Amino acid sequence: MAQEVKTKATFPSVEWFDALKEIINDDEAYKRHGTCDASVGIKVPEAGKYFVITFEAFGVEGVKETDEAAAENTDFWMEQSYDQWQEMIKNIADNGKADLGHTLNTLDVEYPDGLARSNDGYRRDLFYRFNQSFQHFFDATAQIDTRFA
Amino acid sequence: MSDASTTDIPPELLQVAEENGIPLDLMRRALALGFPADAIRQQMSMPGVTAEAAEQFISEQEKIRSGGEITIPDDVLALSREKNWPEELIKRALTLGAPSAMLIQQMNAGITAEQAASFIAQQEQLRGGAGGAPKLDLSWMKVPTEWGMRISPGKKGLTVGMLNVGTYADIPDFWPYHSEMPRGAHPILGLPAMGYSIYEKAELWSENAADLYEEAIQRRWRPSTDVPWESMEDLPDAVEKAVCQLCTHISERALVAGDIVGAWLPEMSYGYHEVKLYLSVAEFDVARWFEVFRKRALSNGGGLGIQAPGYFHRTLIDARAWTEASAALHILAASQLMMLFQIGHYTAHNDAERTIFSYCIQDVARQRGYGSQHLKYFLSRHSERRVEISHVLNKYEVMLQYEWDADTPLREALMILLGGGASPEQIADGASKLEYFRKRWANDYVDQLAAAGLGERRDKVHRSIKQYISEPEEAAAAAA
Numbered sequence: 116m117a118q119e120v121k122t123k124a125t126f127p128s129v130e131w132f133d134a135l136k137e138i139i140n141d142d143e144a145y146k147r148h149g150t151c152d153a154s155v156g157i158k159v160p161e162a163g164k165y166f167v168i169t170f171e172a173f174g175v176e177g178v179k180e181t182d183e184a185a186a187e188n189t190d191f192w193m194e195q196s197y198d199q200w201q202e203m204i205k206n207i208a209d210n211g212k213a214d215l216g217h218t219l220n221t222l223d224v225e226y227p228d229g230l231a232r233s234n235d236g237y238r239r240d241l242f243y244r245f246n247q248s249f250q251h252f253f254d255a256t257a258q259i260d261t262r263f264a
Numbered sequence: 265m266s267d268a269s270t271t272d273i274p275p276e277l278l279q280v281a282e283e284n285g286i287p288l289d290l291m292r293r294a295l296a297l298g299f300p301a302d303a304i305r306q307q308m309s310m311p312g313v314t315a316e317a318a319e320q321f322i323s324e325q326e327k328i329r330s331g332g333e334i335t336i337p338d339d340v341l342a343l344s345r346e347k348n349w350p351e352e353l354i355k356r357a358l359t360l361g362a363p364s365a366m367l368i369q370q371m372n373a374g375i376t377a378e379q380a381a382s383f384i385a386q387q388e389q390l391r392g393g394a395g396g397a398p399k400l401d402l403s404w405m406k407v408p409t410e411w412g413m414r415i416s417p418g419k420k421g422l423t424v425g426m427l428n429v430g431t432y433a434d435i436p437d438f439w440p441y442h443s444e445m446p447r448g449a450h451p452i453l454g455l456p457a458m459g460y461s462i463y464e465k466a467e468l469w470s471e472n473a474a475d476l477y478e479e480a481i482q483r484r485w486r487p488s489t490d491v492p493w494e495s496m497e498d499l500p501d502a503v504e505k506a507v508c509q510l511c512t513h514i515s516e517r518a519l520v521a522g523d524i525v526g527a528w529l530p531e532m533s534y535g536y537h538e539v540k541l542y543l544s545v546a547e548f549d550v551a552r553w554f555e556v557f558r559k560r561a562l563s564n565g566g567g568l569g570i571q572a573p574g575y576f577h578r579t580l581i582d583a584r585a586w587t588e589a590s591a592a593l594h595i596l597a598a599s600q601l602m603m604l605f606q607i608g609h610y611t612a613h614n615d616a617e618r619t620i621f622s623y624c625i626q627d628v629a630r631q632r633g634y635g636s637q638h639l640k641y642f643l644s645r646h647s648e649r650r651v652e653i654s655h656v657l658n659k660y661e662v663m664l665q666y667e668w669d670a671d672t673p674l675r676e677a678l679m680i681l682l683g684g685g686a687s688p689e690q691i692a693d694g695a696s697k698l699e700y701f702r703k704r705w706a707n708d709y710v711d712q713l714a715a716a717g718l719g720e721r722r723d724k725v726h727r728s729i730k731q732y733i734s735e736p737e738e739a740a741a742a743a744a
Contacts, residue, residue: 148482148483149479149482149483150419150420150478150479150482171419172418172419172420173419173420215612215618218609218618218622220606220609220610220621220622220625221609221610223606224606224609224610224701224704225610229704235715236636236708236711236712236713236714236715237633237636237637237712237715237716238715239711240629240632240633240712243602243625243626243628243629244479244626244629244630244633245626246622246625246626246629247483247622247623247626250622
């Protein structure tokens, strides 16, 4: 189930997440999941890259590169190694969406500390409450010709 | 009164006039009096109607409408006295255009004056028009509620939470009304009570209830068509049986959850409609779980399995306070259910199962959201009841463990699913993975309690849960 590739960008970078933001904000299917309000940190520790994505209502409000502390000062952050991020994104590109072994839910239970982490159990639950939206968000990376830094 | 000479005559009346020798001027005058064309046609077509009789009737009507004295024909007057119909009633009937012959017929048929008065009053109201409109009370328009509200939709549309502005945002700590009156409306004093028992905000409130309601409505899903059922394929017999046992277990828990919330909803007064709205949709969520897991069990060559022992369910049903029931159902049981959904997703054999469990994870997370935030609100208002809540949780944790130990079919089914089959090696692998999921669940549960303001329970949970809790140093080391 290949998706149309709309742009090229390098992971991890603000440009890559911005490209994803543009795709999502034009995607009617994403809106059909319902509103999603969450500030989500993205951590790629080996690369020393940290981002905060702000999901609001029916779209993505903003993406910014930040430091580790700011990435953790969110509702929850998603953290995995650079290789694991790469594997997930390649899997999505190959299949058009994450296969059963690479969904956010699967990765979350496979990692002893979870993919989604937080300092607050209630705020971490936003990962589960809006899970279809977040999965849709990352599945849309199939529309980016991703280069890896 | 309209000018008769300018009144157009419909074709059907022209035809009747020609057939019965009625002058067209009489037709125009009848129309000008406001009689419907169909009524004129019927009257003029009656046997025995002559131009003279029509002229007499219309002249009488014109006289009445112009304020002249109403003349009751002698035969009608005589019969009305015999039948005890007051003259005033006859005059009202004539004013309405009732023909003398019809009045005679009605009186002879035994219609009483009371029956006639009722019918005539209805006709007068119908014919009244602007001049005869019923007099309205309209005092209700002066209701002392806040008026002039113009709440506009935002990015998420017009949500329930947005309606809480001005006096409509006043959510009192105690709701004083015993009836079903919506918050913000003006009460009628003296109405019988509806039998609610929860009138204190702290006993049910959760700050996120309005948002959870909107979220649940937006994220609703349809098992019939949103699940790609066609993706299912035959599974090894032991695996199919394990899936079906898990489906049976979850179906049963969904029924119990529905019964519990359904029993408490009528206890909650209407001052806190946000909570009632959300819990109503949560009822729908659990009904959908029952539906979808029954569908999964019966759609791939398997069937339903064996029922659960039910010790925990019976304890839950016996809860005597909503906060107790909610903490046990929406935090403790929901966290364990989250583990079952995660195992279901992790071991999904096809897109249908993956889809089912993904949606269920969203649903149960909302229920935890209500549970933890309600308990947090309750404790913020009743700090003196922390110990009581802790004791309550002790009871439910013990019962949940007792249920787990007694539910051999569920545990074995989970091991088979996690191991991928029923060989000794697969069972060993499954047992190990089940322990891993149990540890995740235990830590997740105490995180939820901490979010609800009961962080101290990390050290007080039942030993069956405590054995899995990561010590802070261990957690820090794992994160490093």
